[in-house]
Amino acid sequence: MKVQTIMADLERKHPGENEYLQAVQEVLESIEEVYNLHPEFEKAKIVERMVEPDRIFTFRVTWVDDRGEIQTNLGYRIQFNSAIGPYKGGIRFHKAVNPSMLKFLGFEQTFKNALTTLPMGGAKGGSDFDPVGKSDAEIMRFCQAFMWELWNNIGPDTDVPAGDVGVGGREIGYMYGMYKKLAREYNTGVLTGKGMTWGGSLIRPEATGFGALYFVEHMLAKAGKSIKGATVAISGFGNVAWGAATKATELGAKVIAISGPDGVVYNPEGMNKEKLDYMLVLRASNRNIVAPFAEKFPDATFIPGKKAWSIKCDIALPCAFQNELNGDDAAELIANGTWCAAEVSNMGCTPEAIATFQGAGILFAPGKAVNAGGVATSGLEMTQNAMHLSWSAAEVDQKLHYIMESIHAACVKYGTQEDGYINYVKGANIAGFMKVAQAMLEQGIV
Numbered sequence: 123m124k125v126q127t128i129m130a131d132l133e134r135k136h137p138g139e140n141e142y143l144q145a146v147q148e149v150l151e152s153i154e155e156v157y158n159l160h161p162e163f164e165k166a167k168i169v170e171r172m173v174e175p176d177r178i179f180t181f182r183v184t185w186v187d188d189r190g191e192i193q194t195n196l197g198y199r200i201q202f203n204s205a206i207g208p209y210k211g212g213i214r215f216h217k218a219v220n221p222s223m224l225k226f227l228g229f230e231q232t233f234k235n236a237l238t239t240l241p242m243g244g245a246k247g248g249s250d251f252d253p254v255g256k257s258d259a260e261i262m263r264f265c266q267a268f269m270w271e272l273w274n275n276i277g278p279d280t281d282v283p284a285g286d287v288g289v290g291g292r293e294i295g296y297m298y299g300m301y302k303k304l305a306r307e308y309n310t311g312v313l314t315g316k317g318m319t320w321g322g323s324l325i326r327p328e329a330t331g332f333g334a335l336y337f338v339e340h341m342l343a344k345a346g347k348s349i350k351g352a353t354v355a356i357s358g359f360g361n362v363a364w365g366a367a368t369k370a371t372e373l374g375a376k377v378i379a380i381s382g383p384d385g386v387v388y389n390p391e392g393m394n395k396e397k398l399d400y401m402l403v404l405r406a407s408n409r410n411i412v413a414p415f416a417e418k419f420p421d422a423t424f425i426p427g428k429k430a431w432s433i434k435c436d437i438a439l440p441c442a443f444q445n446e447l448n449g450d451d452a453a454e455l456i457a458n459g460t461w462c463a464a465e466v467s468n469m470g471c472t473p474e475a476i477a478t479f480q481g482a483g484i485l486f487a488p489g490k491a492v493n494a495g496g497v498a499t500s501g502l503e504m505t506q507n508a509m510h511l512s513w514s515a516a517e518v519d520q521k522l523h524y525i526m527e528s529i530h531a532a533c534v535k536y537g538t539q540e541d542g543y544i545n546y547v548k549g550a551n552i553a554g555f556m557k558v559a560q561a562m563l564e565q566g567i568v
């Protein structure tokens with residue numbers, strides 16, 4: 123495989139799809155060496171087939187806002203790869219959603235899902251619908267209109283969407299209601315992240331953040347360090363940030379920063395139950411600002427226009443959006459003494475940031491390993507739905523623990539360099555790739 127040739131070809135076919143090209147390049151660069159040891163992969167053109175989604179659905183979503191005005195948005199579902207299981211991945215509602223963003227997410231999802239040890243293919247969907255400032259009724263009407271188009275292309279053994287940025291339990295509820303009406307079947311397994319009384323799994327809301335902290339614990343233990351007493355800066359304040367802040371606090375760390383598009387909240391005293399609960403209130407308000415946190419809790423200070431990475435911390439956890447931590451941010455963190463960074467958002471760090479962290483020899487792990495607990499618990503939700511029963515929170519949490527431990531072990535197996543440094547990016551990419559590639563090979567030219 124020649125990474126440059128494949129990338130040049132992709133750039134020609136998909137000009138300007140920067141996030142997608144960035145995600146593919148990162149994976150190809152890290153698997154190149156291993157790939158070239160497998161002429162059977164080369165012969166079957168595994169990489170050339172794997173970098174393109176199996177299919178993309180694009181549709182118009184028209185709905186009526188509270189003023190009675192007709193609105194039209196774009197909707198997408200990208201079914202990326204089904205080599206190891208039905209398509210699986212979240213739905214993102216954000217004004218910047220476009221095919222490039224969803225292709226990068228679907229591509230990443232394929233490897234992430236492979237890492238979970240569960241049989242799930244990769245997919246992603248979404249819309250450029252902007253939930254900020256929308257009423258509950260508007261969100262319901264939009265979700266219904268979105269599902270009206272999508273329902274026929276999904277199913278418990280076909281493609282199983284879930285939440286992502288802008289899509290949480292409320293949105294999944296509205297989409298499921300419409301799906302059920304159209305399909306005339308109570309197919310609980312068609313969506314994950316459902317409510318607890320109608321097929322949702324306990325621990326699913328917490329799973330991405332909890333899983334991330336379980337992964338970080340393993341990473342630190344391997345390096346002979348502990349999270350107890352460490353200071354943690356988190357970007358974002360949504361569901362993922364909330365789960366990460368909750369578990370970090372429970373493990374004895376001090377979460378000293380959370381952030382939003384409006385700025386960062388410096389929280390030197392750390393979190394407590396009241397503050398963590400308030401994060402959920404902030405997210406549900408649909409205003410997308412973090413400043414009210416500092417108004418409610420006077421021990422915290424709001425710094426407008428600044429990122430979480432401007433706060434001195436031991437551990438940095440990007441929990442918001444892709445490319446939210448760049449090379450300059452990484453340099454600032456390192457200068458301030460940060461010794462660990464783990465992406466909880468998908469592709470939260472730019473390639474320059476990753477190179478800066480790795481170059482400085484600090485602990486760094488990529489999103490597809492760190493945040494895989496979310497989709498893994500979705501996989502556990504699918505299993506419970508297929509069996510028509512529900513497990514206790516302790517049982518799900520224990521399985522989540524085991525999965526995160528396995529993912530960490532796979533990263534160590536494939537990512538340990540000769541000098542002893544563990545390249546978690548390489549480890550995660552190779553481990554995920556090998557599983558998908560082997561399945562594609564065995565299933566022939568399809």
Ligand code: GLU
Pocket residue numbers: 210211212213282283284285286287314468493494496497498500
């Ligand atoms: N959107 C989440 C992710 O990026 C969860 C996907 C799922 O549960 O299917 O992995």
